[in-house]
Amino acid sequence: MNANSIHFTPRRLGLIITFSLAALAMIYLSYSLPRLLPGDFVTAMYASSPVTLSAEQEAELRAFYTQPPDFYNYLVKLVKFDWGYSYAFLTPVSALFLEALPWTLLLLGTAHIISISIGFIAGVEASWRQDSRIEKGFVGGMTLLEGIPEISTGVILLVIFALNLQWFPAAGAETAYAKVSFWAWVADVCHHLALPLATLVLAYIPGNFLLARNSMIMVIKAPFITTARAKGLPSRRIRYAHAARNALLPLVTRFGLRLAFMITGVLVVERIHSYPGLGTLLFNAIQARDLPVIQAVVLISSLMVLAIILALELVYRIIDPRIEYER
Amino acid sequence: MKNLKKILVCKIALLMVLILLGPASFSAQAQVDEIRIADGKGDWGYPNPYRHYPRGPGYVRMSWVFDTLVWKDEKGYTPALAKSWTYNPDTLSFTFELNESVKWHDGNPFSSSDVVFTVEYFKKHPYKWVPMGDVSGAEAVGPNKVIIRLTKPYAPFLAYVGGVMPILPKHIWQNVKDPKKYNDPKCFIGTGPYKFVDFNKAKGTYLYEAFENYYQGKPLANRLIYIKAGKPLMTLSTGKVDLANIKPDMAETLKKKGMIILKNARGWNKKLMINHKIAPFNDKRFRQALAHAINQQEIINKAHRGFGYPASFGLLSPDHEFYNPNTPTYAPDPAKARQILESLGYMKDPQGYYSKDGQPLKVEVLSSNITVAGESVADRDGEVIKRQLEAAGIRVDLLHLEQATTDAKVKKWDFNLAISGHGGLLGDARILNRMINPKVTGSVNSARFGANKKLLKLLKDQVAQMDVEKRKAIVFRIQEIYADEVPAISLYYPASMAAYNPKKGINWYYTKGGIGLGIPISQNKMSLVK
Numbered sequence: 001m002n003a004n005s006i007h008f009t010p011r012r013l014g015l016i017i018t019f020s021l022a023a024l025a026m027i028y029l030s031y032s033l034p035r036l037l038p039g040d041f042v043t044a045m046y047a048s049s050p051v052t053l054s055a056e057q058e059a060e061l062r063a064f065y066t067q068p069p070d071f072y073n074y075l076v077k078l079v080k081f082d083w084g085y086s087y088a089f090l091t092p093v094s095a096l097f098l099e100a101l102p103w104t105l106l107l108l109g110t111a112h113i114i115s116i117s118i119g120f121i122a123g124v125e126a127s128w129r130q131d132s133r134i135e136k137g138f139v140g141g142m143t144l145l146e147g148i149p150e151i152s153t154g155v156i157l158l159v160i161f162a163l164n165l166q167w168f169p170a171a172g173a174e175t176a177y178a179k180v181s182f183w184a185w186v187a188d189v190c191h192h193l194a195l196p197l198a199t200l201v202l203a204y205i206p207g208n209f210l211l212a213r214n215s216m217i218m219v220i221k222a223p224f225i226t227t228a229r230a231k232g233l234p235s236r237r238i239r240y241a242h243a244a245r246n247a248l249l250p251l252v253t254r255f256g257l258r259l260a261f262m263i264t265g266v267l268v269v270e271r272i273h274s275y276p277g278l279g280t281l282l283f284n285a286i287q288a289r290d291l292p293v294i295q296a297v298v299l300i301s302s303l304m305v306l307a308i309i310l311a312l313e314l315v316y317r318i319i320d321p322r323i324e325y326e327r
Numbered sequence: 328m329k330n331l332k333k334i335l336v337c338k339i340a341l342l343m344v345l346i347l348l349g350p351a352s353f354s355a356q357a358q359v360d361e362i363r364i365a366d367g368k369g370d371w372g373y374p375n376p377y378r379h380y381p382r383g384p385g386y387v388r389m390s391w392v393f394d395t396l397v398w399k400d401e402k403g404y405t406p407a408l409a410k411s412w413t414y415n416p417d418t419l420s421f422t423f424e425l426n427e428s429v430k431w432h433d434g435n436p437f438s439s440s441d442v443v444f445t446v447e448y449f450k451k452h453p454y455k456w457v458p459m460g461d462v463s464g465a466e467a468v469g470p471n472k473v474i475i476r477l478t479k480p481y482a483p484f485l486a487y488v489g490g491v492m493p494i495l496p497k498h499i500w501q502n503v504k505d506p507k508k509y510n511d512p513k514c515f516i517g518t519g520p521y522k523f524v525d526f527n528k529a530k531g532t533y534l535y536e537a538f539e540n541y542y543q544g545k546p547l548a549n550r551l552i553y554i555k556a557g558k559p560l561m562t563l564s565t566g567k568v569d570l571a572n573i574k575p576d577m578a579e580t581l582k583k584k585g586m587i588i589l590k591n592a593r594g595w596n597k598k599l600m601i602n603h604k605i606a607p608f609n610d611k612r613f614r615q616a617l618a619h620a621i622n623q624q625e626i627i628n629k630a631h632r633g634f635g636y637p638a639s640f641g642l643l644s645p646d647h648e649f650y651n652p653n654t655p656t657y658a659p660d661p662a663k664a665r666q667i668l669e670s671l672g673y674m675k676d677p678q679g680y681y682s683k684d685g686q687p688l689k690v691e692v693l694s695s696n697i698t699v700a701g702e703s704v705a706d707r708d709g710e711v712i713k714r715q716l717e718a719a720g721i722r723v724d725l726l727h728l729e730q731a732t733t734d735a736k737v738k739k740w741d742f743n744l745a746i747s748g749h750g751g752l753l754g755d756a757r758i759l760n761r762m763i764n765p766k767v768t769g770s771v772n773s774a775r776f777g778a779n780k781k782l783l784k785l786l787k788d789q790v791a792q793m794d795v796e797k798r799k800a801i802v803f804r805i806q807e808i809y810a811d812e813v814p815a816i817s818l819y820y821p822a823s824m825a826a827y828n829p830k831k832g833i834n835w836y837y838t839k840g841g842i843g844l845g846i847p848i849s850q851n852k853m854s855l856v857k
Contacts, residue, residue, distance in 0.1 A: 039735030047734035047771040049381035050751050050844040051455040054766075064507065088370070089528050090378060090507065099529040163561045170561035176363075176532040176554045177525070274369070274555050276530040284370065289731055 012314075019310045023303060030299035031074050034291055041065045041087045044289040067291070078299075084292035088285075093296045096281060103173050104277030107193065107269070108262045111200035116255055118201075119208025124244045126209070127216035128235075138209070146206035154199040154272040161195060168194045171274035196273040200266065204258070211254060215247035222246075249320055256312045260305040263297060359831045361550035364850060365562050365571035369531015369555030374523050375514050376454045376493050377506040383750070383846035386456060390842065391535050391551065391852055392432075393493030393517035396423050396442070397485060400853045401836040404485060408437070408494055408518060412485075416793060418476070421484060425471040429542045431496050432516045439467035444497035446475060452506050456844065457492045480791045482798055486755030491843045494518065520546040520856050531555030546855045547833060559826065569831050570850065575634035575822040586826040591837045592646040593820035594753035594847045596638045597708060600737055600745040600815050603776060607671070607688070608743065614813040615657065616667035617744075620719035621712060622659035627819050630707035638817035641806030642762060644752040651803040655810040664719040673720075681720040689722040693745040695733040708746050708818065737771040746818075747772050754845025756802045760786045763809060776814035825849040 042061045046053055053061070065087050077084065083093035122142075126135040162170040169175075174189050219225065220243050228238045258265060267279030274280075278297060285293035371385035372378050374392050379385035398407040409423035429437035446465035449457055461481040466474045477484065496516055503509045515523035520543070521535035533553040537546040556562045559571035564584050573581065578588045599621070607613045623637035639645055641654035665675075673681035673688055681688040694709030706727060713723040728736070736742045749772035751758040764786060765777035777783060785805045792798040827835045827849075838851045 037731075039731040043735050043738055043771070044731040046381050046455070047731075047738060050383060050386075050749075050761075050846070051381045053455060057453060057455065088372065088380070090373075090510065091528070096528055099527070103529070158558070158561065162558075163564065166565050169567060170558050170565065171556035171567075172532075172554060173530065175567075176527075176530065177534045177550070177552050271557075274531075274557055276527075276555075281529065284368075287729075287731060 015313060016310070019306055023306050026302040026306065027075065027078065027299060028071065030295055030302055031071055034294040034298060035069070037286070037289060037294075039289055041289045041291065044287065045088075083296040086285075086290055086293050088288050088290045088293075093292050096293060097278070097296060097300065100276060100278045100281040103275060104262060104266060104270075104279065106189075107196055107200065107275060107277060108259070108266050110193070111197055111204060112255060112258060114197075115201045115204035116208050116251060119205045120212045120244070120248075120251060122205075123209045123212025123214075124216055124239055124247070127213045127220065128239055130217065130220075135213075139213070142206040142209045145202060146210065148202075150199055150203045150268050151272065153202050154196070154269055157195050157198055158272070168192075170195075173276050196269050196275050199269050199272070203269075207254065208251060211250050212244075212247060215250050216243055219243045219246045246320070249316065252315070252319060253312060256308045257305075260308040261301075262304070263301040357547075357832050358545075359548045359833070361552055362548040362570070362831060362833060362855065363552045363554055363568040365556040365559055365568040366531070366553055367555070367557040367559075367572070369553075370526075370528055373510075373515075373526055374533070376456070376495070377452075377509070378514075381455055383842070383848055386843050386846060387848055387850050388533060388553070389493060390519065391521040392515055392519045392523045393495070394429075394519045395490055395492055395494065397490045398853065399490060399838050399840055399842065400851060401839055403839045404490065405853065408442075409489075412489065414484075414793070416480070419478070419480060420474050420476045421489065422468075422472065422474050423489075425473065426542050427471050429518050430540045431498075431518055432522045432538055433496075433499075433513070434540075435496065435498055437494075437496075437518055438470045439473040440470075441494055441497045442473045442475075443467050444501065445492065445495045448495060448500060448506075449492065454492075457488055459488070462488060480793050482790050482793055483755040483757040486840070487757060487844065518542070520852055521551050541856070543856050548831070548855055551855070563826055563828065566828070568828075569833070570825065570827040570835055572848070573824050573826045575824055576632060578824055578826070581826045585829070587829050587835075589825045589827070589835060589837055589849050591823040591825075591847050591849070592753055593636055593638075593644040594646070594841055594845060595748065595750035595823060596642075596644075596752055596817045596820050597746065597748040598638075598772065598815050598817050599712070600742070600747050600772075600774070601813070602740055602742050602744070603774070603778070603814050604740055605743075609778075610671065611812055612667055612671060614816075616664040616671075616719070617716070617721075618657035618813050618816055619660045619667065620664040620716050620721065621657075621816060621818070622715055623819050625659070625715065626708055626711045629711050631819075631821060634822035635819040636822075638819050639806070640810035640813065640817060642752065642759060642809055642817055643756065643802070643806055644820065647753055647756070649756050649799050649802040651806040653803075654806045657813075659715075661715075661719040668720060675720060679720055680717075680722050687722055688720070689724065690716065690743040691724045691726060692716075693726050693728055693733045693736060693742050695728060695730045695746060706746070712744075712746070734771040750841065750847050751845035752820075753847075754840045756798070757790055758845065759802065759805055759809070760790060763805075763814065774814035776812065778814075779808060779812055782808045782812065823847055 042058065042065055081094065085091065086093050086096055089096065122138060126138045129135045158170055161168045169192050173192050174185065178188060180188065225238060225243055228242045263278045263282055266277060267283060269275065270277045270279040271283060281293065282297045285297065366384060371382065371388050372380040374388040376389060376393065379389045394408050396407060396409040397404050397412065399405065408426055408429060410426050411424045413422050415422065425439055431437055443465040446462060450459045453459065461478050463476045463478045468474055499513045499516055520538055520541045522538050524536050525534040532555060535551040537549050539545055554568060556568060559573045560577045560580065562568045563571055563581055563586055582588055601608050601614055603609050603614065618640065627633060627635035627637065639650065639654055640656055641651055643650050668681050673683045675681055692709055692712060694706045696706045709725045709727065713725045716723050733745055737745045737747060749762065762773045763776055763782065764773070765775040782805065785801055789798055789801040789805065792801060825835065833854055835849050835854045836851065837847065837849050841847050842851055
């Protein structure tokens with residue numbers, strides 16, 4: 001990393017200010033939008049229960065569980081990292097969030113690393129063999145796989161590997177309260193991770209592959225590749241050191257955006273596999289109208305989109321020095 | 328020598344019998360390391376009276392930790408903290424003789440003062456599951472005897488108070504000013520068979536440990552674990568859990584894998600809510616036309632592959648001891664429905680739909696995915712009902728909404744017809760009051776019907792009638808009037824099942840009348856005791 005890449009020019013400062021304003025708008029939306037959901041916590045919790053509430057009891061509960069609208073107060077609390085208390089659990093929202101976050105990061109992070117690595121290498125190799133049977137087969141297969149939604153892949157994998165072969169567990173992130181050693185626990189977590197991870201990897205590889213292949217096809221037509229070939233450089237060096245590096249940029253963007261949408265991105269898979277991540281947390285909170293939890297999860301996910309886009313803007317130039325903001 | 332031979336033969340025969348029967352007969356009472364129960368939703372709040380979710384599974388999570396004065400098993404009421412109880416009609420009071428050997432999880436002895444304290448505490452800080460309005464107070468008569476006094480005769484006392492009220496330890500709760508905010512680990516100290524150890528909110532898992540000094544004997548499983556798992560077929564088949572609610576079409580497969588299938592009695596009904604406050608639904612004849620337009624069996628066949636039973640129009644389940652077999656019924660008959668509509672002045676247009684005064688007869692039906700035991704199910708009832716109503720000449724707008732949205736609209740009377748559901752139909756007949764009385768504000772399943780004054784009076788009378796036969800007669804009449812008025816239409820009782828692995832030697836069952844207020848879940852704590 002050179003010093004030039006982190007130098008904050010007026011243009012970059014302007015970018016940061018723009019992003020800050022966008023962040024403020026998002027904070028307001030994440031505060032106000034969940035309030036527009038029909039129904040409230042008391043109705044969602046008590047309506048279908050065997051409990052009979054008198055009018056006074058209902059009013060008392062509603063007073064306990066309803067926050068008067070006060071955006072300024074919300075903002076001040078936010079700055080102090082006070083996200084409020086979950087109505088359902090009467091515990092701090094931050095504790096709930098931090099309990100769920102590691103599982104989502106584990107699932108999504110691993111899925112991205114694997115799918116980008118495989119997708120990228122397969123894309124580079126396929127493009128290098130353009131018009132060959134292998135390339136056509138890969139493109140056809142990946143296009144087909146791209147069309148299969150995660151929900152189908154997840155269920156098919158469950159039926160084959162959990163129900164019939166019984167190789168992997170059908171639900172959860174670990175065997176609850178198992179009395180095992182640390183390494184046995186790690187193995188257990190990996191065992192539980194296998195199916196949701198495979199579902200996500202199968203869902204993400206095709207996109208990465210097709211993107212890497214398309215970028216490479218554009219790059220390998222460039223004159224500097226012809227020069228490299230003419231210089232007699234080894235094929236693998238041309239592919240990876242010269243061509244692939246230049247094809248990396250769209251993949252970085254894709255990686256960033258996928259990570260930014262991590263909560264909504266993994267929601268379906270977390271639900272199918274009863275995986276205890278942020279998607280499940282948000283889903284349950286919406287069902288229960290647990291407003292502070294919804295607000296916090298929506299806010300964090302929106303801010304994450306912004307932060308990652310901003311980070312991408314800043315790192316683009318490190319990856320590709322040809323990008324100049326000043327011009 | 329002959330005798331020796333005889334003895335040897337007898338011994339071998341006995342050994343053979345023991346080998347053949349042994350595993351089953353011994354394992355029935357053997358101590359097991361752990362029991363795992365699956366739940367599709369996972370989190371139901373912390374297991375204490377003020378912090379569990381107000382639905383059935385939340386109460387069940389709490390019931391492992393906190394015992395009540397009396398409890399229910401598969402046969403009905405059974406002693407718990409109270410060894411015996413009597414009712415004195417002259418003084419309007421119940422006297423409970425308490426078990427002397429009860430200890431709290433922290434080792435302190437339990438006594439009548441804890442019961443008195445609990446009654447007073449619940450009157451001051453209401454625990455929504457136990458309506459204390461008809462309880463005037465409690466009095467300790469010695470360390471192991473307590474009298475609970477009523478303000479007036481109250482027939483559902485055992486069903487709604489004695490058998491539901493978790494007894495709190497006075498030495499812990501006496502200084503707690505705001506029970507909702509009390510989250511010290513001591514708030515989970517009870518007298519129940521299991522001690523609460525952990526609840527993981529993100530994973531929806533619970534861990535309990537057997538209470539060695541439980542007054543009814545050490546529980547059969549050392550650890551009790553709830554895990555979140557929405558696929559009971561897989562988790563049961565792979566041995567990951569020992570007990571789970573199942574969908575009826577899984578039963579055969581699981582039976583082949585050696586599981587025991589439990590079928591619940593008909594205690595939960597899917598119901599069509601009617602907004603009887605607005606025209607045309609405020610006319611009894613119109614509601615009766617709707618009842619004729621609906622074909623209960625067709626809904627069961629088409630939306631639930633035949634797994635269910637048509638519901639009584641009188642609300643109480645046919646499996647209830649107070650069920651009136653002469654409750655009016657409405658045969659599925661679109662022609663009859665049309666006939667009623669025409670008698671109300673509706674005119675048929677060329678497409679076969681009705682209109683009145685130039686206004687087409689069009690209703691909005693809200694559907695949702697509510698089903699028994701706190702689980703959810705893909706909703707197909709709405710589609711079938713739409714077709715049935717249209718066959719009777721009523722145009723329908725069907726809206727599939729998420730559960731909380733439907734509930735919110737029903738609560739505010741912002742609907743025409745809505746598909747909802749509730750249980751409790753096997754418990755005390757007070758369910759009729761909760762599901763009919765217009766004063767019920769918190770429920771979205773209640774018809775909240777106040778147009779028939781006679782019905783309201785009978786509802787009031789039945790809870791005050793302590794004579795079982797006289798009360799039964801009143802309840803019979805309530806069902807007749809309710810079915811005639813059709814303030815809501817009970818559609819069907821879904822087949823409700825659970826499956827368990829018998830290898831652990833635990834015999835699970837559905838509780839007679841349901842757990843507590845009538846929860847149709849096969850997780851009775853008494854299965855793990857004795």
